[in-house]
Amino acid sequence: MRIGVLGAGNMADALAMQWARKGHDVRIGARTPEKAVALAGRVGHGAEGGTLRKAAEFGDAVLLAVTHEGVEDALRQAGPLAGRVLIDCTNPMEPPFERLKTDGGPSAARRVADLTGARVVKAFNTCPDPVWRMTPPVFGGRPLGVPLCGDDPEALAVARRLVTDLGCVPMDGGGLERAALLEAATAFLVGLWMAGEDPLTMLPPAAVVMARAPQRTSDLAG
Numbered sequence: 001m002r003i004g005v006l007g008a009g010n011m012a013d014a015l016a017m018q019w020a021r022k023g024h025d026v027r028i029g030a031r032t033p034e035k036a037v038a039l040a041g042r043v044g045h046g047a048e049g050g051t052l053r054k055a056a057e058f059g060d061a062v063l064l065a066v067t068h069e070g071v072e073d074a075l076r077q078a079g080p081l082a083g084r085v086l087i088d089c090t091n092p093m094e095p096p097f098e099r100l101k102t103d104g105g106p107s108a109a110r111r112v113a114d115l116t117g118a119r120v121v122k123a124f125n126t127c128p129d130p131v132w133r134m135t136p137p138v139f140g141g142r143p144l145g146v147p148l149c150g151d152d153p154e155a156l157a158v159a160r161r162l163v164t165d166l167g168c169v170p171m172d173g174g175g176l177e178r179a180a181l182l183e184a185a186t187a188f189l190v191g192l193w194m195a196g197e198d199p200l201t202m203l204p205p206a207a208v209v210m211a212r213a214p215q216r217t218s219d220l221a222g
């Protein structure tokens, strides 16, 4: 697959590296193209770096990996994205995680969809970049589940493949409207992590809650 990456920071670094290793063709773009070229050099496997526009034009899938504040700017520089598969990993949050930066407005993912007309899938926003660098991210013998929120079946299929290529398990998180919940849930979890808590302990096993065996992600995760 051809993957365009918008941004040359931590998330771009972590995900581009994994997908390039998996044999995908990666093109990284940044507002400072030199940073994208440098990251592409570290990624290797034929990855190239340059402008946001070149990266956006390149991809069968485009990853948006810039700060929440930079989204509008980055998308303007990326050029037309209508109809394209756009994976949004941005998080509209900051310490102390009491409210989202989108508070009272549409989710970050909805805003990206409205700004571009792209087929947006919210994904990869739930964990910090060191987790995405793990090959693969497996905890206690169970691969990491990655919730996906999106409306377009083809875009979701692309996102599922990109999740699977990390050694993770895609989870159906519902339509793009549910991205607001995913963004809020992530901010809540990150707040707990930063406070030194382990959010896993607040979640009983699905089999207990549902009074039956899990039928989706957990099945896949074995």
Ligand SMILES: NC(=O)c1ccc[n+]([C@@H]2O[C@H](COP(=O)([O-])OP(=O)(O)OC[C@H]3O[C@@H](n4cnc5c(N)ncnc54)[C@H](OP(=O)(O)O)[C@@H]3O)[C@@H](O)[C@H]2O)c1
Pocket (backbone or CB within 6 Å): 007, 008, 009, 010, 011, 012, 030, 031, 032, 035, 064, 065, 066, 067, 068, 069, 070, 071, 073, 074, 089, 090, 091, 092, 093, 124, 125, 126, 127, 128, 129, 130
């Ligand atoms: N890091 C994580 O653990 C993590 C996990 C999940 C989700 N996320 C989300 O993923 C996104 C990227 O995070 P990150 O950690 O990779 O951030 P980062 O390392 O700070 O990199 C941010 C990127 O955004 C670019 N950027 C900032 N303002 C811009 C603008 N006005 N126009 C164009 N590009 C701009 C930066 O370009 P310059 O280098 O030129 O400033 C840089 O390439 C964020 O929305 C974050 O919330 C992060």
